[in-house]
Amino acid sequence: MTTRPAQTTSSSGEASVSQIADRSYRGYDGELKTRAARWWIVALATIRANLRKPAFWILAGLVLLFYVINGLVFYFTQNAMSQMGSPAQKNAYAQSLYQCLTFVGLPVFLTALVVGAGSIAADNRANALLVYLAKPITKTDYLLGKWVGVFTMVAAVSFLPALLLYLFFLGAYWSEGFWKENPTLILRLLGATLLPALLHASLIIGFSAWSKRPSLAGALYAGLYFVTLIVSGVAGAMMISNAPNRQVTTRAATVLSLSVDGIIRGTALRLYNAEAPGRQFREQMEQPEPPRPPLLPLLLLSGALVVIPLAAARVKVRAVEVISG
Amino acid sequence: MPVAAVSELTVRYGAKTVLENLSVEVPEGCTGLLGPNGAGKTTLIKTLLGFVAPAGGTGQVLGHNIATEGLRIRQRIGLMPEQDCHIPGINAVSFVAYAGELAGMPGSRAMGRAHEVLEYCALGEARYRKVETYSTGMKQRIKLAQALVHGPKLLFLDEPTNGLDPAGRDEMLDLIRDISHGKGVNVIVSSHLLPDIERTCDSVIVMKGGRIMTQGPMASLRETGGTQMEVELRAASEPFVAAVQERGGRLATVQGSRYRFTFEGNGLADGQMGRLLFEAAMAANAQVRGFRPAQRSLEDIFLEAVE
Numbered sequence: 316m317t318t319r320p321a322q323t324t325s326s327s328g329e330a331s332v333s334q335i336a337d338r339s340y341r342g343y344d345g346e347l348k349t350r351a352a353r354w355w356i357v358a359l360a361t362i363r364a365n366l367r368k369p370a371f372w373i374l375a376g377l378v379l380l381f382y383v384i385n386g387l388v389f390y391f392t393q394n395a396m397s398q399m400g401s402p403a404q405k406n407a408y409a410q411s412l413y414q415c416l417t418f419v420g421l422p423v424f425l426t427a428l429v430v431g432a433g434s435i436a437a438d439n440r441a442n443a444l445l446v447y448l449a450k451p452i453t454k455t456d457y458l459l460g461k462w463v464g465v466f467t468m469v470a471a472v473s474f475l476p477a478l479l480l481y482l483f484f485l486g487a488y489w490s491e492g493f494w495k496e497n498p499t500l501i502l503r504l505l506g507a508t509l510l511p512a513l514l515h516a517s518l519i520i521g522f523s524a525w526s527k528r529p530s531l532a533g534a535l536y537a538g539l540y541f542v543t544l545i546v547s548g549v550a551g552a553m554m555i556s557n558a559p560n561r562q563v564t565t566r567a568a569t570v571l572s573l574s575v576d577g578i579i580r581g582t583a584l585r586l587y588n589a590e591a592p593g594r595q596f597r598e599q600m601e602q603p604e605p606p607r608p609p610l611l612p613l614l615l616l617s618g619a620l621v622v623i624p625l626a627a628a629r630v631k632v633r634a635v636e637v638i639s640g
Numbered sequence: 641m642p643v644a645a646v647s648e649l650t651v652r653y654g655a656k657t658v659l660e661n662l663s664v665e666v667p668e669g670c671t672g673l674l675g676p677n678g679a680g681k682t683t684l685i686k687t688l689l690g691f692v693a694p695a696g697g698t699g700q701v702l703g704h705n706i707a708t709e710g711l712r713i714r715q716r717i718g719l720m721p722e723q724d725c726h727i728p729g730i731n732a733v734s735f736v737a738y739a740g741e742l743a744g745m746p747g748s749r750a751m752g753r754a755h756e757v758l759e760y761c762a763l764g765e766a767r768y769r770k771v772e773t774y775s776t777g778m779k780q781r782i783k784l785a786q787a788l789v790h791g792p793k794l795l796f797l798d799e800p801t802n803g804l805d806p807a808g809r810d811e812m813l814d815l816i817r818d819i820s821h822g823k824g825v826n827v828i829v830s831s832h833l834l835p836d837i838e839r840t841c842d843s844v845i846v847m848k849g850g851r852i853m854t855q856g857p858m859a860s861l862r863e864t865g866g867t868q869m870e871v872e873l874r875a876a877s878e879p880f881v882a883a884v885q886e887r888g889g890r891l892a893t894v895q896g897s898r899y900r901f902t903f904e905g906n907g908l909a910d911g912q913m914g915r916l917l918f919e920a921a922m923a924a925n926a927q928v929r930g931f932r933p934a935q936r937s938l939e940d941i942f943l944e945a946v947e
Contacts, residue, residue: 339760356742
């Protein structure tokens with residue numbers, strides 16, 4: 316084995332001679348695992364990279380703040396109502412969780428943009444796929460790792476504060492029969508808070524895979540998010556205004572849910588068995604409670620919004636550009 | 641035993657055939673893959689790595705089938721691609737350690753090894769800088785480091801001196817030469833720069849238009865079959881050239897006072913050619929400084945092969 320004089324590199328990139336470092340090459344004959352869960356390495360790296368982003372922590376803090384404030388409001392309202400001898404509100408815990416979910420919809424969406432927009436787009440820009448796919452990693456491993464990384468981050472922001480509020484309810488209202496009245500609430504909470512992570516992670520990964528600029532991927536997804544929200548809102552409002560007595564039909568409720576945000580709210584409404592917002596307004600206008608959108612179309616649409624972007628991303632993720640023709 | 645071999649390999653991009661019925665064996669050591677732009681060098685590397693599915697033929701790398709054992713191949717090889725590439729947003733040592741983990745190394749070993757490899761590639765001082773801030777030469781070296789981190793048995797270097805200044809090029813070629821000799825690492829260097837191949841490789845494969853034009857150990861390709869002699873005189877001498885030509889020699893090249901003569905079809909041994917040259921020198925009153933059987937340059941080999 317020969318030892319060459321060490322060359323260290325200055326900040327300007329020029330090499331200078333130094334005798335301190337051992338510059339001999341030693342082979343590596345240690346362990347090389349052929350892991351089944353190769354995607355986990357990619358997922359872990361994605362999570363680590365995103366944990367270093369201040370914007371992620373700001374948004375996570377904001378979501379947590381919403382839940383804390385909602386928990387405090389709930390606590391004081393319940394205390395006041397019990398002192399006044401008012402009857403307990405039906406399904407109050409789930410209703411509170413649903414309200415929080417609708418409040419934090421935007422910060423959770425922004426979290427998805429922060430953690431997901433650059434997940435593959437930045438790799439495309441830096442030709443990182445050549446590094447990844449020259450290692451024993453398939454493009455499915457890569458894509459799954461990226462997806463799990465983004466999903467985990469968004470799910471943490473969406474689910475953990477909700478879980479905290481749930482644990483607060485569990486501890487504070489155990490003696491009032493919280494558990495007996497709501498044995499399945501934790502499962503419903505899980506479904507309602509993980510669905511946003513599922514949808515956002517899949518969609519942003521799809522846009523990110525087709526872009527070389529994180530900002531472009533984020534802008535495209537934001538465009539889809541807000542355009543579908545506006546279009547479905549306008550279409551739903553027109554259906555309501557054309558209906559007899561301006562009643563909200565099931566079809567109108569479904570149309571109102573035909574956006575990313577609408578799917579999340581509509582599904583949560585169903586899962587929490589909650590009441591749509593605007594009860595006081597409806598009571599003043601003497602309008603009945605609007606029907607909830609049917610769950611099956613929402614779930615089918617959710618499935619499509621998960622599968623289609625991931626399939627599109629899979630087409631785009633490859634180590635080399637193959638030019639046909 | 642060849643480190644890589646393909647047989648009847650055909651690769652098509654859509655309707656365009658890039659490699660056609662290609663059969664070649666890459667020997668152990670350092671092998672240069674030479675060819676003009678568009679010869680199919682990079683496509684051959686990508687096919688060996690499983691990035692491109694062949695339309696026909698078979699191949700193996702380090703004993704593993706390229707069609708079915710892509711992951712196993714990629715675990716045992718290292719690739720230094722032609723293009724700039726890195727994992728964005730992380731520093732050099734994290735990047736190289738991550739590359740090691742992707743190759744299957746345990747995390748702690750990968751980090752230790754990343755430090756070693758970065759020292760070897762002269763990036764020790766810059767290991768905590770983000771790769772985005774690196775100069776072109778440093779980016780080339782970090783690509784080599786990420787390819788070496790898991791101790792590959794075969795290293796593919798695609799245009800390793802691309803974009804380097806003369807000093808950076810020298811350093812890179814020294815690194816390649818060092819790693820490919822006596823370190824248990826076989827190297828395939830793809831380049832269109834003949835001096836790079838000449839300086840680093842023991843054998844060469846010349847490609848053109850998706851076909852192998854010539855291949856073999858550099859030493860045997862350089863041989864002229866004993867029909868050429870190189871003579872160096874004290875001073876250039878026209879009478880000497882005329883005298884050699886009278887004795888059946890044909891002037892091949894002149895470089896100052898250095899001449900190369902071909903003795904075609906004479907069936908002369910080295911000794912006889914030497915005697916003829918000395919006779920000619922005496923007749924022309926020229927002083928011979930030295931002579932030896934001529935060797936072809938890599939440029940000669942390349943031009944003969946592609947033309």
